[in-house]
Amino acid sequence: MRVSAICGPVIYVSRVIAFVGILLISSACSPYLYEKEITLFNKGIDNTVASFEELKQKERERRVAKRNENLKNDNRFISLTEGCDMLRSKYEEGFNKEAKILLTEADYQDCQIIPVGEPRIDPLLPNLTAIGEELKHYAVALSAVSNAEDVTKLQSAFTEFNTNIKELLKAVNQELSERGEQKFDTVAGLVYQAGIIYLNQRRFNALKNAVNETHPIIKKAAELLAEGSFDMYGPELSAQNNKLITLRIAVGNATGDDYVTAWHALKAERDTYVELFRSSPVGVFQELIDTHEALRQSVNDPNNKDQIEQVLANAKAFHNNAKAALDLFKKMGKDGDGTGG
Amino acid sequence: MAATQRAKRLRIDIRLAILENFKALSRQLDVALKENDIDSAKQIQTNISALHDQLDELSRLSLDALEDSDEVKQTITQLRQSVVDLKDDADTITDLANALKIGAQIVQKATEIVSTLEGITH
Numbered sequence: 001m002r003v004s005a006i007c008g009p010v011i012y013v014s015r016v017i018a019f020v021g022i023l024l025i026s027s028a029c030s031p032y033l034y035e036k037e038i039t040l041f042n043k044g045i046d047n048t049v050a051s052f053e054e055l056k057q058k059e060r061e062r063r064v065a066k067r068n069e070n071l072k073n074d075n076r077f078i079s080l081t082e083g084c085d086m087l088r089s090k091y092e093e094g095f096n097k098e099a100k101i102l103l104t105e106a107d108y109q110d111c112q113i114i115p116v117g118e119p120r121i122d123p124l125l126p127n128l129t130a131i132g133e134e135l136k137h138y139a140v141a142l143s144a145v146s147n148a149e150d151v152t153k154l155q156s157a158f159t160e161f162n163t164n165i166k167e168l169l170k171a172v173n174q175e176l177s178e179r180g181e182q183k184f185d186t187v188a189g190l191v192y193q194a195g196i197i198y199l200n201q202r203r204f205n206a207l208k209n210a211v212n213e214t215h216p217i218i219k220k221a222a223e224l225l226a227e228g229s230f231d232m233y234g235p236e237l238s239a240q241n242n243k244l245i246t247l248r249i250a251v252g253n254a255t256g257d258d259y260v261t262a263w264h265a266l267k268a269e270r271d272t273y274v275e276l277f278r279s280s281p282v283g284v285f286q287e288l289i290d291t292h293e294a295l296r297q298s299v300n301d302p303n304n305k306d307q308i309e310q311v312l313a314n315a316k317a318f319h320n321n322a323k324a325a326l327d328l329f330k331k332m333g334k335d336g337d338g339t340g341g
Numbered sequence: 342m343a344a345t346q347r348a349k350r351l352r353i354d355i356r357l358a359i360l361e362n363f364k365a366l367s368r369q370l371d372v373a374l375k376e377n378d379i380d381s382a383k384q385i386q387t388n389i390s391a392l393h394d395q396l397d398e399l400s401r402l403s404l405d406a407l408e409d410s411d412e413v414k415q416t417i418t419q420l421r422q423s424v425v426d427l428k429d430d431a432d433t434i435t436d437l438a439n440a441l442k443i444g445a446q447i448v449q450k451a452t453e454i455v456s457t458l459e460g461i462t463h
Contacts, residue, residue: 059404062397120405127413134420141427145434199438206430214423220416224407227347231404238393245370245389249382252374 034207034295035146040315041291042139047322048284049132052225054329055232055281060124062235067118076115083110128228131221138214145206208299211292218292226285233280240273279328287318346412350403356396363392 087107094102123129247269251262291314298307366389373381407413 063401125404125408127408127417130417131413131420134417134424137424138420138427141424141431144431145427199434202434206427206434210423210427210430214420214427217416217419217423220412221420223347224413224416227350227407228404230351231400231407234400235397238397242390242393245367245386248370248374249379249386252379252382253377 037311037315038142038146040319044318044322045139047326051326051329059232063118063121079114081112211296215296219289222285222288226282229281284322284325291315291318350406
């Protein structure tokens with residue numbers, strides 16, 4: 001009776017311990033190794049997307065200004081389409097039929113002011129904006145895979161468990177002792193460690209699969225946003241170049257102190273012009289790709305210390321430059337004169 | 342392929358041709374300024390400004406072409422799928438962590454039973 005009552009759980013626990021031992025022997029890669037790098041990558045993406053939004057705001061202002069200029073020049077008779085007259089009758093018919101609003105987006109779109117003006121201002125670039133948002137979601141999901149929150153919870157559960165395990169440990173050790181096998185100091189610690197290793201491995205595999213499979217998509221997304229930024233950034237370069245030319249004409253025949261003042265003024269504008277090229281968002285998007293590529297190479301070769309350091313170096317550079325670009329665009333936004341909606 | 346699509350959207354040949362004109366005008370501006378011919382310089386400035394306007398208009402057109410491109414729409418779909426897959430993985434791992442926690446609680450219960458049985462049989 002005594003033997004059969006205890007033997008079942010003891011054999012089960014012994015098997016668990018054997019399994020745990022195998023798990024402990026097999027080494028596991030930790031995704032937490034990359035937590036800091038992924039956090040930096042995440043912040044870099046946030047700043048890059050924010051820079052894109054700043055550029056979009058400038059683009060919007062340009063389009064509004066151009067629309068207003070065109071409207072003024074055309075000076076056409078201002079009116080509304082028939083769709084506007086249809087809204088009220090459709091609204092009332094719908095309510096009469098089903099006691100609800102039956103108007104559709106198409107109905108709203110049928111109501112337009114004439115002349116229409118620039119139709120692509122609100123929303124401006126919804127597709128490219130969606131790419132930026134999805135990149136942010138991807139970075140957050142990568143962080144979730146490398147986040148240690150559930151490990152902390154698990155640790156606390158096993159700590160509690162460990163305080164109550166003594167009797168089981170005694171029984172297991174008795175069984176092991178009868179077999180002449182090595183006894184355990186603690187079972188809970190062992191089970192906990194195996195659990196963590198298993199979780200880490202799962203997390204690491206998820207991280208590895210994600211960065212490998214997603215890399216071409218991240219690269220494409222960053223390149224497309226870089227192209228959009230290139231298009232929106234061009235007018236900033238044109239505007240600064242126009243300033244340089246205006247100044248060249250103004251300083252053309254200066255003499256004496258005026259000459260020195262003119263020299264400094266032109267040099268300052270030249271420095272700003274060069275800085276605009278250095279800070280072009282195109283470069284930051286390339287760094288985003290490089291950082292993701294370094295991470296990809298590192299998870300494929302996790303024992304390569306140099307590669308891990310490379311990930312951190314890239315992530316730091318990406319984060320810093322993305323932040324610098326964002327600061328510059330914010331400054332440009334403040335310096336610029338908004339033209340309203 | 343992607344580079345070709347980009348070049349097509351940017352109309353890069355036209356852009357480069359405009360920039361060549363820009364360089365030539367800039368040289369003319371230098372000459373006019375050296376000769377203190379301000380009227381010519383101002384005319385050249387107007388021409389350069391017009392070239393910038395052309396470049397900016399091309400930028401706006403290529404931005405709209407990019408926004409409407411299949412490449413962009415396809416990339417949004419692929420990115421969304423990647424995020425969903427990654428979140429599924431994270432959820433599965435969290436479920437595993439919870440399962441391990443529950444496992445610990447079950448083993449704890451088993452310990453209590455074993456202890457009780459030991460007490461009975463001794």
